[in-house]
Amino acid sequence: MTTTIGITCSDGVVLAADKRASKGFFVGSKAVNKLFMLDDATAVAIAGQMSDAEYLVNLAKAERRLITLRRGYPLSVHESARLISNIVYNGMKSYNPFYVELVVAGVDGEGPHVYTADMSGAITSEPFMASGSGSPLAYGVMEQGFRLGLNLDAGKQLAEQAVRAAMERDPGSGNGVDVLAVRNDAWREVA
Amino acid sequence: MAMEAQGGRMPFFYSPEGRLLQVDYALQAVNRGSTTIGLKTKDFAVLSSHVKPTRNLLEPAEKVFVVDEHVGATGSGYIGDVNSLVDEIRIQAQRHRLVYDIPIDVGSLARHLGQYLHNFTLYTVRPFGASLILAGVDPLGIQLVQIDPSGTTFRGNGFAIGAGSDEALDVLTKGYREDLKLADAIALNTRAIESLNGGGTAIEHGVVTRDTGKFAHQNGGKAPKPSTPKTN
Numbered sequence: 516m517t518t519t520i521g522i523t524c525s526d527g528v529v530l531a532a533d534k535r536a537s538k539g540f541f542v543g544s545k546a547v548n549k550l551f552m553l554d555d556a557t558a559v560a561i562a563g564q565m566s567d568a569e570y571l572v573n574l575a576k577a578e579r580r581l582i583t584l585r586r587g588y589p590l591s592v593h594e595s596a597r598l599i600s601n602i603v604y605n606g607m608k609s610y611n612p613f614y615v616e617l618v619v620a621g622v623d624g625e626g627p628h629v630y631t632a633d634m635s636g637a638i639t640s641e642p643f644m645a646s647g648s649g650s651p652l653a654y655g656v657m658e659q660g661f662r663l664g665l666n667l668d669a670g671k672q673l674a675e676q677a678v679r680a681a682m683e684r685d686p687g688s689g690n691g692v693d694v695l696a697v698r699n700d701a702w703r704e705v706a
Numbered sequence: 707m708a709m710e711a712q713g714g715r716m717p718f719f720y721s722p723e724g725r726l727l728q729v730d731y732a733l734q735a736v737n738r739g740s741t742t743i744g745l746k747t748k749d750f751a752v753l754s755s756h757v758k759p760t761r762n763l764l765e766p767a768e769k770v771f772v773v774d775e776h777v778g779a780t781g782s783g784y785i786g787d788v789n790s791l792v793d794e795i796r797i798q799a800q801r802h803r804l805v806y807d808i809p810i811d812v813g814s815l816a817r818h819l820g821q822y823l824h825n826f827t828l829y830t831v832r833p834f835g836a837s838l839i840l841a842g843v844d845p846l847g848i849q850l851v852q853i854d855p856s857g858t859t860f861r862g863n864g865f866a867i868g869a870g871s872d873e874a875l876d877v878l879t880k881g882y883r884e885d886l887k888l889a890d891a892i893a894l895n896t897r898a899i900e901s902l903n904g905g906g907t908a909i910e911h912g913v914v915t916r917d918t919g920k921f922a923h924q925n926g927g928k929a930p931k932p933s934t935p936k937t938n
Contacts, residue, residue, distance in 0.1 A: 580800055580803075585796070
């Protein structure tokens with residue numbers, strides 16, 4: 516269920532998600548937050564089993580804090596995505612899979628990045644990505660509306676538009692849109 | 707034969723005087739370490755440690771550590787032992803966040819470290835040759851704790867460990883007032899360490915205040931320049 520989206524822009528990244536939590540054919544909650552900050556420069560959008568996803572986010576936060584303290588500087592977006600995918604991969608291989616599909620987005624020394632990590636532990640990166648049951652619909656909108664060098668304001672608009680389009684036709688998504696933006700200069704405050 | 711059993715083969719047993727010799731020796735190892743100080747008032751706590759930059763080409767070692775956002779630590783004794791103890795409590799701080807969703811309180815952190823150290827006094831292993839001083843904020847206010855190799859924890863307003871700690875503690879005791887300002891406290895710690903090692907000594911400070919709720923290096927610490935490793 517769910518629709519989540521990440522878009523890289525010229526001056527940062529945008530994450531967006533709907534607010535519905537499904538319990539089978541029932542709307543379990545109409546006010547769920549699916550966007551989480553790992554720190555001021557990195558964020559994730561969660562889809563799938565909420566308990567698995569929230570636990571994974573907390574685990575990733577703890578691991579990142581430890582690594583940052585030990586080596587003295589924070590993780591890049593790629594490192595964060597790989598950290599999460601390794602946890603998920605270990606789960607899958609030990610027959611305790613995390614039922615999740617995450618969008619990991621953030622900024623680092625190299626600029627803005629968007630990754631998706633699925634429950635098999637694979638990560639892929641593209642300028643814009645979507646996950647969850649509404650993602651095919653959201654991709655349709657983004658393929659039309661996205662261009663390289665989009666600024667944050669335009670990115671936010673496109674992200675909301677794509678989630679709203681998915682909410683129209685995907686019964687697993689609905690009840691409103693959350694949008695979160697991370698600016699490029701956030702990395703300098705974290706590092 | 708009896709002598710050998712006491713002093714040589716079973717050093718982790720009590721001596722006839724009722725002492726644990728290995729633990730006593732560990733405390734002596736701490737007293738050979740660099741001078742390290744913790745000071746607190748109700749508004750802040752300062753950790754200060756003498757850094758020994760003995761050679762021109764040598765980068766001075768890190769002596770004040772961020773344990774979690776709100777807690778810091780410094781130590782004296784074998785640096786390897788200090789580092790591994792700091793890592794142990796860093797992990798415990800994150801475990802606490804995972805289980806309870808809130809930052810760990812300093813008392814729980816000190817108790818965990820005390821139990822961890824105590825375990826090494828029971829069996830045929832070497833106790834850690836390091837004492838730590840923790841400083842942090844929690845719902846009970848500013849906290850300052852010293853933990854020794856035996857696992858003993860002390861709470862108080864001022865601690866000194868390492869070489870010349872008695873003299874340093876004298877300077878602290880004479881100069882301490884409850885309404886000390888942060889700058890005065892740092893100056894007092896500096897004075898205590900310099901009274902032993904002479905002026906111009908390299909000293910690393912870490913500060914936690916009730917206002918910010920954060921522990922931070924006073925002189926910027928020594929974090930390397932951030933860079934993104936290229937992968938894939």
